[in-house]
Amino acid sequence: MHLQRVVITGMGAISPLGSGVKKLWNGLVAGRSGISRMEELDAVKGLRPRIAGRVPEVNAKAIPRKARRTMSNLSIFAALAALEAIEQSGIDEATLSGGRTGLSVGSTTGSSQALEQFFKLYLPENSLEAIKSTEFFKIMNHSAAANLSQFLNISGRVIAASAACSTGCQNIGLAAEAVAAGKQDVMLCGGTDELHPLTVGTFDIIEAASTSGEDDPATASRPFDAERDGIVCSEGAGILLLESYEHATARGAEILAEISGFSSLCDSSNMASPSADAIALSMSEALKDAGISGTDIDYVNAHATGTLQGDASEAQAVADLLGGKPPVSSLKGHLGHTMAASGAIETIATIRMMQESTIIPTANLRNPAEECSVLNNALHLQKRPITYALKNNFALGGINTSLVLRRA
Missing domain, CATH: 3.40.47.10 (Thiolase/Chalcone synthase)
Structure with a gap:
């Protein structure tokens, strides 16, 4: 291979x-x-x-x-x-x-x-x-x-x-x-x-x-x-x-971005309630696959669907692994949860953020929950260069996935 x-x-x-x-x-x-x-x-x-x-x-x-x-x-x-x-x-x-x-x-x-x-x-x-x-x-x-x-x-x-x-x-x-x-x-x-x-x-x-x-x-x-x-x-x-x-x-194609890391792991601890430790492991394995560390991540596009447990677990995992440095936002405030399409649509939007050096904030995030305040929540549109972005998606049944994207 x-x-x-x-x-x-x-x-x-x-x-x-x-x-x-x-x-x-x-x-x-x-x-x-x-x-x-x-x-x-x-x-x-x-x-x-x-x-x-x-x-x-x-x-x-x-x-x-x-x-x-x-x-x-x-x-x-x-x-x-x-x-x-x-x-x-x-x-x-x-x-x-x-x-x-x-x-x-x-x-x-x-x-x-x-x-x-x-x-x-x-x-x-x-x-x-x-x-x-x-x-x-x-x-x-x-x-x-x-x-x-x-x-x-x-x-x-x-x-x-x-x-x-x-x-x-x-x-x-x-x-x-x-x-x-x-x-x-x-x-x-x-x-x-x-x-x-x-x-x-x-x-x-x-x-x-x-x-x-x-x-x-x-x-x-x-x-x-x-x-x-x-x-x-x-x-x-x-x-x-x-x-x-x-x-x-x-063939002289324009390169929009590069996929430099990927992880797909199963959280076998619970069918419906995500574990912060399992989410952190998924992200960590994607970083390892990309050959970079958490300090290299400039932006996190979160899965965050608006559920009490899911958002809290992801927030804790991101904070534990990456600290409070990279801005974090979810696009589900704008789009809702597009189910099987969400990972792809949100990856496309993340690539556009990288191209435009612009971070889209989380819509309707007026008062961050205490358990989610450990993040550097993106509350407003920001102009900021993004070299590496981390994209998360998590599913019922414990199927956790993370992608690392690199700017072209």
Whole structure:
């Protein structure tokens, strides 16, 4: 096995702030919120939350109808983000289909919308007669990866890691490892998810969902704040195009950033409550992989979803490992929690921060909780150079992931 430097040459995003990386970045800089009232939640008995982050209408027709037939929203989001990343990278079709380009993209589950439709048709009479064959391709867990590989004519390795909220970050790391090991020259990677009442209901049942913000949705998601009360669910997709440094420079590509470290570890101590020690170990292993120390980190993009235990554990872990030097912020105050897409969308935003030497603050962080005040919380927009950034994502089941990004 031989190790190569891994660089990012393309990025694409679909988020509650709109279609494209430009709308994502401009919305974050302006402090806009992608959270709104979701009327379809009113019809669900026993469900308390009423707000979520919806992706504004997208141009699905940019994808040929033949390819769209097997795509649910989560695959459509991923396909549009992939097209943007490919366009920015300048990769040609021959390279995409040549066998040395692979793909690593996941979602939390297959399409919840398609699954609901399937059982609506099946359960009344235990009959499959009304179900179209294309529905199965939307339901399968690797739907996004399969649809993308078919749509883009990818013939290299295809990975579809699914690790709930760590999905996007983990797929980026796995893709980087494939390139670093020389298994592929190019990898498209990231995560995608679509919003459904069942997603919101899952977090409500385990009492991790925010029930505030009905009158003012933009203020509901409050990472690290003393008044935080849980997750605000949302949707979207983030796709990055990775290459070996040699491959990118040989074709004269613009390098946006470098992935210099990755860690994915399991916290086996608890299914739902994250451990500060396990989070610190994940970050420490990513730093070790990058060959740097904690003093080299200039910014931390936190997972921080607005839950009481999760934010407190991450704050303690970051403080223990890195001290109070690097500014820390979470983007979930702006975007909500985009689930499997969060690691990828937030990585893209972090790279834009590095490019612009600008740190986006945590939205709605007015009064940092005592247990989160050990951090150097970014409360305001800052102009500050970032050479190394640390990106965290943690998931139910104890799947912890951390990335180290280096400025181009």
